[in-house]
Amino acid sequence: MLHKHKRVLAVSMLAISLLLAACGDNTATTAPVATTAAPAATTAAATTAAATTAAATTAAATTAAATTAAATTAAATTAAATTAAATTAAATTAASVSASLPAGFDAAKGCKNVGVLLPETDSSARWEQFDHPLLEAGIKAAIPGVTITYANASNNADTQQNQAEAALSKGACILVVGAKDADKASAIVQKAKAAKVPVIAYDRLIQDDDLTFYVSFDNVKVGEIQGQYIVDHHKKGDKVVMINGSKTDNNALLFYQGAMNKLKPLYDSGELVKVYDQYTPDWNNATAQTEMEAALTQQKNDVQIAYVANDGMANTVIAALKAQKLNGKVLVTGQDATVAGIQNIIAGDQAMSVYKAIPLEVASTVQLVKAFYDGNLPSGIINATTKNSNGKEIPSALSVPVALDGTNILTTVVKDGYATKADICKGLTGITNDLFKTICGS
Ligand code: BGC
Numbered sequence: 001m002l003h004k005h006k007r008v009l010a011v012s013m014l015a016i017s018l019l020l021a022a023c024g025d026n027t028a029t030t031a032p033v034a035t036t037a038a039p040a041a042t043t044a045a046a047t048t049a050a051a052t053t054a055a056a057t058t059a060a061a062t063t064a065a066a067t068t069a070a071a072t073t074a075a076a077t078t079a080a081a082t083t084a085a086a087t088t089a090a091a092t093t094a095a096s097v098s099a100s101l102p103a104g105f106d107a108a109k110g111c112k113n114v115g116v117l118l119p120e121t122d123s124s125a126r127w128e129q130f131d132h133p134l135l136e137a138g139i140k141a142a143i144p145g146v147t148i149t150y151a152n153a154s155n156n157a158d159t160q161q162n163q164a165e166a167a168l169s170k171g172a173c174i175l176v177v178g179a180k181d182a183d184k185a186s187a188i189v190q191k192a193k194a195a196k197v198p199v200i201a202y203d204r205l206i207q208d209d210d211l212t213f214y215v216s217f218d219n220v221k222v223g224e225i226q227g228q229y230i231v232d233h234h235k236k237g238d239k240v241v242m243i244n245g246s247k248t249d250n251n252a253l254l255f256y257q258g259a260m261n262k263l264k265p266l267y268d269s270g271e272l273v274k275v276y277d278q279y280t281p282d283w284n285n286a287t288a289q290t291e292m293e294a295a296l297t298q299q300k301n302d303v304q305i306a307y308v309a310n311d312g313m314a315n316t317v318i319a320a321l322k323a324q325k326l327n328g329k330v331l332v333t334g335q336d337a338t339v340a341g342i343q344n345i346i347a348g349d350q351a352m353s354v355y356k357a358i359p360l361e362v363a364s365t366v367q368l369v370k371a372f373y374d375g376n377l378p379s380g381i382i383n384a385t386t387k388n389s390n391g392k393e394i395p396s397a398l399s400v401p402v403a404l405d406g407t408n409i410l411t412t413v414v415k416d417g418y419a420t421k422a423d424i425c426k427g428l429t430g431i432t433n434d435l436f437k438t439i440c441g442s
Contacts, residue, residue: 099382099395101371102212105198107173108372113147114139115167117188119180119204119249120155123283123312125338127152127178130358131203135176138366143373155282157181157248164188168195174372176365178202182250200368203361205250207389214386214396215365217356219251223258225403226333229352230305231262233331234272238304241295242277243288243317245309252279255309255335263307275299280313288313292320305331311341311353318349337404337413339423345406346428346435352405355412364397406435414439 116135118127136148149167153160157180164175168191175192177199179185186208189199198212205214230240240263245252256279266272276295280287288308296303301324308314314334321327327349334341337355344350364381371377385393404412413419425440 097382097385097395098379099377101375101377102198104193105196105212105372107196108198109375111173111373112143112145113149113171113173114143114369115149115151115164115172115175115177116202117150117160117163117167117175118152118178118202119160120282121152122155123285124310124336125312125340126336126358131178131362134359134362135202135365138362139176139369142366142370153180155180157184160185161187161191165191168192168197173197174369175199176202176369177206179204179206179249181248182207183248198372200365201394202365203251205386205388205394207250209388209390209392211388211394213368213382214394215361215368216251216396216398217361217401218384218398219254219401220258220261222251222335222354222356222401223255224261225258225354225401226255226307226309226335226352227259227262229333229403229405230259230272230307230331231266233351234266234305236271237273239273239275239299239302240267240305240307241275241292241299241303242307243291243309243313244277244279245313246281246283247279248281249283252283252309259307272305275303280309283310283313285312285316289316289320292317293323296320296324296326301326303330307333309333310335311338311344311350312336314350314353315340315344318344321349337418339419342404342409342413342419342424343428345404345409346424346433346439347431348433348435352403355402355404355418357399357402357416357418359418360399364399368397409435409439 116132116139118131121128132150132152136150139148140146149170149172151160151163151167153163160177160180161184164177167175175188175197177185177188179188179201182205185201185206189206189208189210192199193210199206199208199210201211201214201216203216205211205216242256242259244256247253263272263274267274276291276298278291280291292306295306303326306314306317306321308317311334314332317332318327321330321332328347332344332350333352334344334350335354335356337353341350341353345353367378367381371381381397382395384396384398386396386398387393402412409424414421414424421439428436428440
């Protein structure tokens with residue numbers, strides 16, 4: 001019960017901050033941000049600009065609470081578009097990319113039934129712990145009386161299409177879709193379009209020219225942060241295993257592209273040696289473990305670095321390393337700043353993660369939903385364009401990811417309330433190192 005109260009409180013405080021953001025308190029602090037060039041891969045999208053949205057800035061500028069209540073049953077929680085988000089998601093810029101609401105989506109104006117579809121529950125804790133409750137709270141705060149039709153595809157593209165059709169038949173007039181499959185979700189965009197309903201691609205790009213907006217982080221930058229960490233911490237001749245995400249998730253291609261931007265020159269010069277490189281269907285954590293086991297067997301355990309695309313897979317890669325008593329000896333990367341990932345960092349088994357402050361991504365999404373509802377798109381939300389596989393530029397709202405390692409846990413995720421010390425320290429037994437003492441006390 002107490003748990004539930006905490007959750008309601010946290011979500012409503014967050015909702016208030018999102019509402020403020022959605023109403024547009026555009027007192028943005030601006031700072032230059034490095035533009036990520038965006039090498040267009042044939043398959044992958046090319047991000048052409050990077051910068052946080054004004055939404056991010058406004059959300060960050062609002063004070064908000066934060067709590068993370070992890071619950072097995074899900075939901076729970078959360079936290080923060082805090083002042084600290086401004087610090088950590090640091091560099092923001094009021095990059096202006098001119099954009100307007102596309103024509104032909106008449107159903108969206110005054111829409112009080114928003115469909116929210118997310119891709120999966122198991123390979124990253126983020127979807128049900130953060131994205132789902134925050135999107136619901138944010139949209140409800142922005143459009144009083146709105147109905148949210150929510151569904152999670154459990155990693156099945158056909159299920160997701162059925163869920164989209166069900167939402168449309170129940171009257172959803174704006175869809176927010178975190179796609180399970182970038183190509184297959186095109187059918188969702190087309191069904192929606194036929195009903196004059198716009199689709200906002202949430203976190204993951206959908207390959208369809210009729211997609212209206214894309215909200216995410218600068219995902220090439222995510223990969224570059226991971227790759228740069230390896231560049232900064234490697235020794236000459238280190239052997240690298242690469243365990244990438246799901247090929248049907250456009251983000252996985254962008255993370256890889258970013259990582260290779262940093263690693264390829266070192267592979268080419270022989271400074272680093274890539275010994276294994278595999279995409280992982282469904283971002284499946286158990287498959288990632290099998291991949292790491294195969295790589296270790298193949299290399300007779302002579303591996304020094306495991307580039308792993310997210311924390312969920314890093315956790316099982318670490319299990320494979322533990323079985324060979326190699327945990328803590330092999331540099332492991334991750335992404336998502338999950339509690340388990342942060343615990344692995346404190347334990348010394350994972351070197352780093354990438355912190356993507358989901359409240360910022362949600363705030364941009366809520367602003368776009370509200371823009372459709374109002375029939376008016378304020379400037380400052382769209383800050384980039386993202387090229388899809390046909391070369392079409394999709395107007396985008398991208399936030400800035402932040403590198404996370406043992407040196408900045410307190411000043412980023414804890415400061416923002418994205419993860420609490422209580423969550424992080426719970427169950428961390430048998431660790432006595434200085435990092436543990438700093439964060440959890442003795
Ligand atoms: C998200 C990551 C997540 C992964 C697996 C990606 O699209 O951006 O945050 O770890 O999917 O769920």
